[in-house]
Amino acid sequence: MGLIAEVLFWSSVFLGTAGLLFCAVYALILFSDLTADHINPVELCELINRLVLPEYLGHVALTAVLLLKGLLIPAVLNLPLILFHTWRYRERKHLLDNTSIFNDVEKERPICVAKLAHHLLMFFIYLYFFIIALAAA
Template sequence: MAINVTLFGFALLDTGALLFLSIYILITLSDLDCDYLNPIQCCDRLNKWIIPELIAHGTNICLILLTSRWFLLAINLAMLFYLIYNFYISLPRSSMCFYDPSEIHVRGNLKTHIKISFIRMVFHLIHFFVYLYLFIISLLTES
């Protein structure tokens, strides 16, 4: 049972970091929407966090796999596949990267990015409290 405490502790920290990253992305996109940032600065800031976010989410999935929580694994795998689809598969051929400075204001792309970021933030917020609950339960059942 001590392994569950450690794994849920790491999952809690990982989800907390992903939650703060989602909030950072949402704030940066809101700054772009209010014209506090230009599109090049905003996209440069956000594009460098795509790969670390996917790595952190993949690490979280590996930790859940070790604890044999199949429902949490299915939900997190669905979110990982959704992120991979958004970041790599659904990109138009003319785009350089996910946050493209030349196309972020075209066809409501900024509002779409804000909506996706808000969905990710809510997902990580819910999972933060789920992992906190599981961490506390595993601490109580260990002693």
């Protein structure tokens, strides 16, 4: 029963991380579409702003699950991005404004790339822990 519980745990972690990866890639694609003039600023801001809170809450929930499981290393590795999200939310910088998006796109794109890199790195760390759990069983 322990092995099945571990597989289900890591499967849920992988799915959560895949959702976070999707959010980062989707935002990058939307920023590229904006610079190529395939999408208007109002539509871009609506689409990205709709994803902000679910992304933040999903990341916090994933980290909380890791903490509850007792996996301190992955939880601590998630902490800087959670602190960054908290700072953006408290400073009211988490939502994009369609009137200034062309000025902000060069600041927001590197943030999306950094989030993508972080979530990809965490995905491979979770994969490592998953393989270790399978080998121990």
